[in-house]
Amino acid sequence: MCFRGENKVQYLPIFTKLDDKPVLVVGGGDVALRKCRAFLKARANVTLVAPEFCDELLALAEQNEVNLITDTFKEQHLDQQMLVIAATDIESVNKDVFELANARNIFVNVVDDQPKCSFIFPSIVDRDPITIAISSAGTAPVLARRLREKLETLIPQHIGPLATLVGSFRDKVKQRFKHFADRRQFWEGVFDSSVVSKVQAGNTDAATAQLEQLLDAKPEPEGEVYVVGAGPGDPELLTLKALQLMQQADVVVYDYLVSDEIMDLVRRDADLVCVGKRLGDHSVAQEDTNQMLVDFAKQGKKVCRIKGGDPFIYGRGGEEVQVLAANKVRYQIVPGITAAAGCSAYAGIPLTHRDHAQAIQFVTGHCKKDGQELDWQSLAKPNQTLAIYMGVIKSPHIQAQLLKHGRGADTPVAIIENGTRKEQRVVTGQLGELADLISRHSIISPALLIIGEVASLHHQLAWFGQTEQTSSFAQPITGVA
Ligand SMILES: C[S@@+](CC[C@H](N)C(=O)[O-])C[C@H]1O[C@@H](n2cnc3c(N)ncnc32)[C@H](O)[C@@H]1O
Known part of the structure; x- marks a missing residue:
């Protein structure tokens, strides 16, 4: 078997302890200063050689942090050194440093000249004392930097x-x-x-x-429930905390509203339990879901109860947390982007706007108790936006009541189906034709109704930058006015 790497430059990722070890930086400017700081963080014994030094390096020398040699580089400066960095802008000096150090088997790095490096500085994710180092072996530093940025968001600060x-x-x-x-x-x-x-x-x-x-003591397993809002569908709208908890749960209890792309991000070996919740199709009764969360937690499991949007906005999160608290089960609540915020943003509809709407009401079209009526008088008032959840089936009633209580038939409306998802559809029109639009365009759940003057801004705002600025996830389209 051959253990030698492929016939191209190969790097061994190691973390070295430089405590008081001698290292040399050739150069006296900003780049030398940056490298010098990296060495000082590792508590190395740093010497710099250059004909002149920047003020910060002079100050460091004054505080006895570094040794300065005011001279042009000479071979004898390499004596006893473990590592050397060439950080000058004179190519011939950098070349000399590289060749002389190499000949003595001293590790050398010529800044921004990868062929003249026997060691390189990786991109770092710093969670002291945890350090994650990323290198593309000098081939794609921008890609390595982007990877680092991604890891920065994924690796929790704690x-x-x-x-x-x-x-x-x-x-x-x-x-x-x-x-x-x-x-x-x-x-x-x-x-x-x-x-x-x-x-x-x-x-x-x-x-x-x-x-x-x-x-x-011998530890007893201790369960916990994370009540997590997953947002309206685009996985990039998940919070960092939601993602972290999804990835540490043993069991994930989810609804139909949570998109497949989000479910793909839960811990691979977690048990998945679907508790349904489409209108009229509660595959598991709410009371059974509540009990299930308590039971899993009492078995010592980490349970992620993940819900579309925000758990406390028409999400029954309140009811579930009440039961957890009553049963003395530990829990954490993670808010999510609610459908009204996510769908309106991806459809280019500001929920408030100084010229059009000074208030916003979140409304459910589906009341728990039969006969429980909404305050139509208040909902029909002008200069406000209504964001109506679960309003598709009741749209004829909603339309009739708002008109009856004085809202104009020409009030703009938008219906956002599958908001923020690949399949997002936006249909716009007027309040007088709301129910007709829904049936003509065969609107399916989940869909959010936005009623108010702001809905007319969709035509102005949806086209610009939606794909670049937010995410390529949603593809807004307009319907028939
Ligand atoms: C049971 S409520 C859950 C609301 C959720 N907790 C939230 O904060 O968005 C379900 C309703 O939310 C709205 N909804 C949720 N996600 C949506 C989406 N991606 N697009 C459009 N409407 C959505 C629909 O009105 C749907 O009928």
């Missing part, structure tokens, strides 16, 4: 403090558990416990106390 806390317990855990397998099991339990969410919430004292307890 990972650093968590690693620090865990590190402070390593010796105690080693003493308590002699075998590696036992130690691993203990740590797995810790990372599945609420120690993590305590650190995440910034409560390090409580996390430390719990770690002490876990060390003393």
Whole structure:
């Protein structure tokens, strides 16, 4: 078997400890300063050589942070050095540094000249003490930078403090558990416990106390429920917290409203339970869903209860959390972008606008108790926008009541079907023809009704920048006015 890499430049990713080790930077300007700072962070013993130095380097030397040699570069400056960086803008000097260092087997990096580098600086995601380094071996630095940006958003900030806390317990855990397998099991339990969410919430004292307890006793599994809003459909509208919790849950309990693209992001080996909830089709009764969440949590599972939009806006999140609280189950609530906010933005309809609407009302077209009526007098008032959820089936009634209570038949309306998703459709028209538009265009659920003057702005705003500015996910189209 051949262990040698392919016949092209290959790099070995290692993290080196430079504590007090001698390193040389050739150059005295801004680039040299930047590299020098990276070395100082690693507590290296830094020497710089250059005919002159910038003010910041002179100040560092004054504070005894670095040694300066005011001279042109000479081979003897390499004596005893472990690493060297050429950070000058004189090609011949950089070339000399590279060749002389290479001949002595000293690691060398010529800034912005990858062929003259025997080591390179990776892009870093810094969650001290956790460090993630990314390199494209010099081939695609912009791609590596974009990857780093992606990781920055995915790796939670609390990972650093968590690693620090865990590190402070390593010796105690080693003493308590002699075998590696036992130690691993203990740590797995810790990372599945609420120690993590305590650190995440910034409560390090409580996390430390719990770690002490876990060390003393055999830990009982501790369940938790995350009530998470998934937004209206475009996965890029998920919050970072929603994504993190989706990826650490053992069980995911979801509704039809959560898009497939979002469900693709949950932890691969999580158990998935669909509890339905299309109008008139509750595959699991609400009371059974509530009980299911309690039962899973009491079995020690991390449960992600994921809902379309925001859990507390027509999402029954309140009812579920009441039951969790009554049963003393730990929970976290993560808000999501509600349909009114997401759909209106992707359809180019501002919900308020100084010229058209000073108020917005969120309304449900589907009331719990039969005969429970909405306050039509208030809803028919001018200078406001109505965002009507679950209004498709009741649209003839909604139209009739608003007209009866004085809203003009020519009030603009927009119907947004599958808002923010690939299949998004926007149909616009007037209040007097609302029900007819819905039946003529065979509008299906989920769809949101927007009633008010702002709906007419769709034609002005939907065409510009929607794909570039928000996401390529939704493709807004206009219907018949
Ligand atoms: C049971 S409510 C849930 C609302 C959700 N909790 C929220 O905050 O958006 C379901 C209604 O929300 C609206 N809705 C949710 N997602 C939508 C989408 N992507 N496009 C259009 N309407 C949507 C529809 O009116 C649908 O009938």
